[in-house]
Amino acid sequence: MLTQKLYSDSTTMATSSNAMSPMTPTYSMNSMSCVSMPSMNCSPQGASFGSSMLNSGMPGGMAMNGNGMTSSSMGYTTIGSPISNRIRHEMATPMATMNSYGSVGTLGRGDLGGGDTSPNSALQRARADKTYRRSYTHAKPPYSYISLITMAIQNSPQKMLTLSEIYQFIMDLFPFYRQNQQRWQNSIRHSLSFNDCFVKVPRTPDKPGKGSFWSLHPDSGNMFENGCYLRRQKRFKDEKKELIRQTHKSPSHSVDNSNSSEKKSSIQHGDDAHKTHHLDKNPENTLGTMLSIHPSKLDVEQMNLLHSNDLNMHQQHHQQNMSHEELSAMVNRCHPLSLSSDHQAMLHHNPMSHHLKQEPSGFTSSNHPFSINRLLPTAESKADIKMYADMHQYGYNTLSPLPSSVHSHSTIGNDYYNSPLYHTSAGTTSL
DNA sequence: GAATGTTTACGGCCCC
DNA sequence: GGGGCCGTAAACATTC
Numbered sequence: 001m002l003t004q005k006l007y008s009d010s011t012t013m014a015t016s017s018n019a020m021s022p023m024t025p026t027y028s029m030n031s032m033s034c035v036s037m038p039s040m041n042c043s044p045q046g047a048s049f050g051s052s053m054l055n056s057g058m059p060g061g062m063a064m065n066g067n068g069m070t071s072s073s074m075g076y077t078t079i080g081s082p083i084s085n086r087i088r089h090e091m092a093t094p095m096a097t098m099n100s101y102g103s104v105g106t107l108g109r110g111d112l113g114g115g116d117t118s119p120n121s122a123l124q125r126a127r128a129d130k131t132y133r134r135s136y137t138h139a140k141p142p143y144s145y146i147s148l149i150t151m152a153i154q155n156s157p158q159k160m161l162t163l164s165e166i167y168q169f170i171m172d173l174f175p176f177y178r179q180n181q182q183r184w185q186n187s188i189r190h191s192l193s194f195n196d197c198f199v200k201v202p203r204t205p206d207k208p209g210k211g212s213f214w215s216l217h218p219d220s221g222n223m224f225e226n227g228c229y230l231r232r233q234k235r236f237k238d239e240k241k242e243l244i245r246q247t248h249k250s251p252s253h254s255v256d257n258s259n260s261s262e263k264k265s266s267i268q269h270g271d272d273a274h275k276t277h278h279l280d281k282n283p284e285n286t287l288g289t290m291l292s293i294h295p296s297k298l299d300v301e302q303m304n305l306l307h308s309n310d311l312n313m314h315q316q317h318h319q320q321n322m323s324h325e326e327l328s329a330m331v332n333r334c335h336p337l338s339l340s341s342d343h344q345a346m347l348h349h350n351p352m353s354h355h356l357k358q359e360p361s362g363f364t365s366s367n368h369p370f371s372i373n374r375l376l377p378t379a380e381s382k383a384d385i386k387m388y389a390d391m392h393q394y395g396y397n398t399l400s401p402l403p404s405s406v407h408s409h410s411t412i413g414n415d416y417y418n419s420p421l422y423h424t425s426a427g428t429t430s431l
Numbered sequence: 432g433a434a435t436g437t438t439t440a441c442g443g444c445c446c447c
Numbered sequence: 448g449g450g451g452c453c454g455t456a457a458a459c460a461t462t463c
Contacts, residue, residue, distance in 0.1 A: 144452085144453060144454085145453080162435095163434080163435060164434085183454095183456085184454090184455090186455075186456070187455060189434095189435070189436060189437085190438085191454090193436055193437050193438075194438080208463090209463085210433090210462070211435050211436080232452075
């Protein structure tokens with residue numbers, strides 16, 4: 001049974017439902033059509049996560065369970081929720097909208113067709129569904145740029161991408177980002193440079209081109225606890241980089257940072273300077289403390305050793321002209337996604353993450369509603385795509401939101417719109 | 432010249 | 448109110 005999430009805001013839904021005739025054969029405008037429409041009414045400032053967010057890439061629909069309950073009604077957005085507080089706050093109003101989702105979902109299941117459950121009405125519902133759908137393709141996803149970059153890198157086979165590839169991934173996955181590119185791409189570049197969780201990997205001589213590869217810092221794998229990609233629960237800071245920064249910023253600043261935490265906050269200037277103390281403010285974050293308090297000191301040491309070895313390999317790469325494949329293998333080896341279950345368990349037991357908010361609902365990286373795993377292709381969603389393709393024979397246009405020229409991530413793009421994110425029960429239509 | 436990368440600055444929002 | 452995360456803008460440097 002194929003289901004689709006309805007994702008239009010209440011305004012659009014009202015408009016659509018009022019103006020739409022179940023028999024109106026105007027369903028050629030699918031997601032892809034919207035994508036190619038630069039005049040889509042999606043404000044570049046759509047950063048406001050109002051209804052537009054909920055109804056867009058944000059898996060707001062999936063926040064409803066099969067009983068039509070919203071996540072809030074399930075207690076999901078209560079204190080301690082993995083949903084960021086900002087999101088939670090900004091979802092407060094949309095959540096009310098979500099209630100209307102439920103009714104629309106009901107409409108989509110039966111009322112739209114006047115209760116008719118015939119196959120024809122199913123098609124009509126599907127068509128109506130796509131009319132709703134089209135209003136959402138350009139709303140801003142709820143994911144931060146750091147999340148998007150992380151998604152892109154983690155989804156790449158070699159766990160590292162060039163800047164342009166990151167751009168492309170994001171644009172492929174989220175049509176919203178096909179507009180105002182200068183703005184968000186600047187933010188992407190800023191995020192890459194500013195955040196220690198992203199590591200620049202120089203190109204090898206056999207891979208000439210512009211720009212370096214970007215990978216994830218081996219220790220940054222736990223930024224998005226339980227796979228929730230909405231917002232990091234803790235900023236990752238590379239102690240070494242931080243120390244270098246401090247040294248550069250204040251020449252008089254002693255390398256001995258025994259009491260540097262407080263000094264940093266007073267010496268630093270600028271954004272990060274006066275506003276952030278990052279991990280080093282937490283006594284648990286010093287390496288010595290980490291080792292002393294960790295229940296499995298050996299494991300932490302091994303991880304540190306692994307990390308240091310990998311960093312050394314980065315350096316050796318420059319000296320020995322390591323092949324791209326070798327380098328990729330190295331990155332893969334140290335990448336959290338490539339870690340063994342033991343190593344991943346170690347990551348989760350890393351004292352640096354002890355202070356992170358813990359997921360109260362038992363979500364994992366694989367089942368978290370905001371997990372990348374729900375955006376990226378799955379066997380199930382691929383099956384859905386196949387079914388969608390089969391629907392061509394009924395006169396439906398392709399549901400692909402992507403230009404035909406885009407192939408590298410086309411399945412991802414498809415999955416984004418066809419994935420379980422949009423296949424939730426309450427806001428779905430059974431076909 | 433364009434793309435890429437770095438840095439600074441500022442404001443919004445939320446939690447404590 | 449302070450701390451922290453994030454988004455955005457902008458200036459500037461570097462690289463192709």
